Amino acid sequence: MKNASNLARSALAAALLAAVSTGAMAEVVLKASHQFPGGKGDVRDEMVQMIAREVAAAKVDMTIKVFPGSSLVKATEQWKAMQTGQIDMTSFPLDYASGFHPQFGATLMPGLVKSHEHAQRINASPFMTDIKAIIEQGGAKVLADAWLAGAFGSKDKCIRKPEDASGLKVRSAGATFAQMWAGAGASIVAIPSSEVYSALQQGVAQATDTSSGSFVSFRLYEQLKCLTAPGDNALWFMYEPVLISKKSWDGLNDAQKKALTAASKKAEAYFNAESKKLDDTMVETYKKNNVQVVTLTDAEAQAWRDVAQKTSYKLFSEKVPGGKELIEKALSVK
Template sequence: MQQQSPWARGLRGAIVLLAGAACLPAMADMTLKASHQFPGGKGDVRDEMVQIIAREVNAAKVGLEIKVYPGASLVKANEQWKAMQTGQIDMTSFPLDYASGFHPQFGATLMPGLVKSHEHALRLNKSPFMDEIRKVVEQGGAHVLADAWLAGAFGGKEKCIRKPDDVQGMKIRSAGATFARMWAGAGASIVSISSNEVYNALQQGVATGTDTSTGSMVSFRLYEQLKCVTAPGDNALWFMYEPVLISKRTWDKLDDKQKAALKAASAKAEAYFAAESKKLDDKMVEAFKKAGDEVVTLTDAEFDAWRAVAQKTSYKEFGEKVPGGKELIEKALGVK
């Protein structure tokens, strides 16, 4: 048998390697880290929103892969915004008010009475108010991929909360500073504790009322401690903006095909959230009724009374202390 030269053997080896490589699956050109604080794999609509984007983009085969890290497994809840700026993560599903320490304008996205219903939230998304919020997001180094508004409720351990007079003397735990100002303005004292401590606080009488998202009302089993809950209905006081964001530095690195795939996936995720978030409200109402609790909604007059308190407290302070705050509130109130 004729012996091959070293050159021929080398050439043959290179051909074998190339042929083997051709059989391997293509590697993604870029892998993005998507982080958030919400439970993974347990039906949380915010996690599923991010998972939809990841699945759709991964399936688009545009050289882009998204890996999701739920449950604050990569970055703590309040540190997601900063982690995007430092490059630790690329994407997040994030309650924007959490970053109001960096950009105080974000406080307007958890403001009493600015968003009255899910339908109102959709109209607000297309308004000059949200144009301004997105502009601040961009200036802060991020880009909005998908809008998401989560409704909330509030309730009392001993009675229903309908009118401002109802909270006089109550001890209320609030989800945000803007709501705390409104409750205090109506005569309540504020209890500062984390959301996972609310159940025990109500049980022990440390708190006699609380506000939080409708999803958290159920997941923390607050129907076991509250006698009455004020559901969102058509006159909700509580809505929180929790968009899916991508670092602008990462966004600018993507090519046109990758951006198009991410936009299409985000639009699908946004539509999913819009449908599912309303179901969270319905599940809350069902859970409270099943527990034998009273469920009420605000009338137009009751809503207006609460907004009047907010105007003297939350809106006033926001307008005085936040650059452009007064104009932001006016733009939001201009959306009917």
């Protein structure tokens, strides 16, 4: 019996060794979660779905299960869910985690990023090196960069000048824009983009700022009368990368890391090609739905930047550790 037991143990050990050497261990399953609508053409969802498809095609014993539309984790809780191991990956507006790392507020700062081309230069700058270092300190890693332009929308009147916001209940995507709106005399409604439609519908909010992609995929044209589109004077750009928790990344073997990196680069290239189209699609969609579309003149955009300098930029520089240096690094990117 003893010999039989020893033989059984030896056979199990040999089988495990063979499994390790052939890479036939249990398949890795990663959970990817985000707040954006799935299967409806939202580019952020498509980025994650593309990564999942590419990884599956690489045949490296790894599957990525995608949970769109806040179906697994609430919109603002994705960062924490990565830290606790509830999810492995997310497509996430980084500013949503500024409660954990206030420096992330710089990735949604009025007028900081001026165009899609400027966003690409920002990606390669010391500013973004600093931001990514903080992301890694927080336990996550960037798989794919993504900057989205955005707009303002109102139920009642077009918002062109700061005084147009006076007295309005405005839903803002993050603290830095909220400070600018408040500086213009608005009161702030703090909710994620996935809840804006109902807030506008119920009169909880009268106006909003959000990304071009969200203006379309959340069908906000059904609630708005006027859209202030990015045009040549975009004030709103937000960093919404695809992230993976460091713990999940460290658990992958070299082949899996290589496949995930390649898939993420392909998804990033896809997004970069589509990001400008999002603005055009938004304008076309809103015009088709009889929403008035306007853009800011140089003078109007400057008036907003002046408000932001006295509010968002000032507070960020004073209150956030390293905030002044971060802003200076970003502003040095021409």
